[in-house]
Amino acid sequence: MKKFVSDHTPAIVVPILILTGSLLFNHYWSDPSKTQALGGYLSFVAAAILIWVTWEYVRINQQTLSLQKAQWEQQNKVVLRFGVRRSHGKAQLWIANIGTADFLISEMRVRVRAEKPIVRNERRVVRAGTRTFLSLPETLWDREHLISTFDVRLRYESQQDSGVSQARGFTLLVGNASQVIKVTRGIDDSALWLVNCPKCRDLAPMVVDELANLDEAAERQKIMESELTVSCPQHHSQWMDSVEQLRNRRATHEHDSAKED
Numbered sequence: 701m702k703k704f705v706s707d708h709t710p711a712i713v714v715p716i717l718i719l720t721g722s723l724l725f726n727h728y729w730s731d732p733s734k735t736q737a738l739g740g741y742l743s744f745v746a747a748a749i750l751i752w753v754t755w756e757y758v759r760i761n762q763q764t765l766s767l768q769k770a771q772w773e774q775q776n777k778v779v780l781r782f783g784v785r786r787s788h789g790k791a792q793l794w795i796a797n798i799g800t801a802d803f804l805i806s807e808m809r810v811r812v813r814a815e816k817p818i819v820r821n822e823r824r825v826v827r828a829g830t831r832t833f834l835s836l837p838e839t840l841w842d843r844e845h846l847i848s849t850f851d852v853r854l855r856y857e858s859q860q861d862s863g864v865s866q867a868r869g870f871t872l873l874v875g876n877a878s879q880v881i882k883v884t885r886g887i888d889d890s891a892l893w894l895v896n897c898p899k900c901r902d903l904a905p906m907v908v909d910e911l912a913n914l915d916e917a918a919e920r921q922k923i924m925e926s927e928l929t930v931s932c933p934q935h936h937s938q939w940m941d942s943v944e945q946l947r948n949r950r951a952t953h954e955h956d957s958a959k960e961d
C-alpha cells in the first residue's frame with residue numbers, strides 16, 4: 701500500500717487537486733472576490749507541485765547516472781587470474797581474463813629469494829574470456845635441484861585500467877635433467893629457508909608453509925631474526941622449524957588428505 705502510494709503520488713495528487721479546485725470553483729463562482737483568492741491559491745499549489753516533480757525527476761536521473769557509471773566501471777575493470785602449470789617438463793605461466801574488457805600484459809616480474817628480480821617486457825593481449833600462456837625464465841629450474849621457489853607479478857594495461865597484480869608465490873619440484881615434476885601454489889613447506897641469527901650468524905630453518913609470496917616470507921624472516929637476536933645463543937623463535945613441527949605438519953597433511961578421500 702505504502703509503495704503503491706509513493707509510486708503513484710502524482711497520479712493521485714493531481715486529480716484530487718483538480719477535483720477540489722472544480723468543486724470549490726463551482727461552489728464560489730458567484731462570489732468574484734472568493735474565486736480570485738481561490739485562483740491565486742490554486743496556482744501557488746500548482747507551482748509547488750511542479751517544483752516537487754522537477755526535483756524528483758532530477759534526483760531519479762542522478763541515481764540512474766551514478767548506476768550507469770558504476771556499471772561502466774565494472775565492465776571496464778581488468779579481472780585477471782594467473783598461475784603456473786607444468787608443460788613438457790617445464791613450467792609455464794597461464795593468464796586468464798575473466799572480466800569483460802581485453803587487456804595487455806606489458807611486464808612479467810619474477811623474483812627469486814636474495815636475487816635480482818627477472819623483469820621481462822611482454823606484449824601479450826588477453827581477450828575477454830580467454831586464457832594465454834607465457835614462458836617462464838628457464839633459470840628457475842635449470843640451476844635448481846629439487847626445489848625452486850619464486851613469485852610472479854604482472855603489469856597489465858587496458859583502455860581504462862592499468863596496474864600491477866599481486867605477487868603470487870610458486871614452488872617447483874625439479875627432477876633429473878632439470879625436469880619440472882610438480883608445481884604447487886605458494887611457498888611449499890618442503891622448501892628449505894635458512895635464516896641467519898643477526899648476532900652470531902648461526903643458521904636456523906624457518907617454517908615456510910602458508911606463505912603466499914616472497915614479501916610475506918621476508919616479513920616472517922624479519923620476525924624470526926629479531927626473536928633469534930633476543931634469544932641468542934639459545935635461539936628460540938615461533939617460526940623456527942624443528943623436527944617435531946615438521947612431524948606435526950606431516951601428520952596434519954596426512955589427516956587432510958585422508959579427509960579428502
Ligand SMILES: [Zn+2]
Pocket residue numbers: 897898899900901902928929932933935
Ligand atoms: Zn645467535
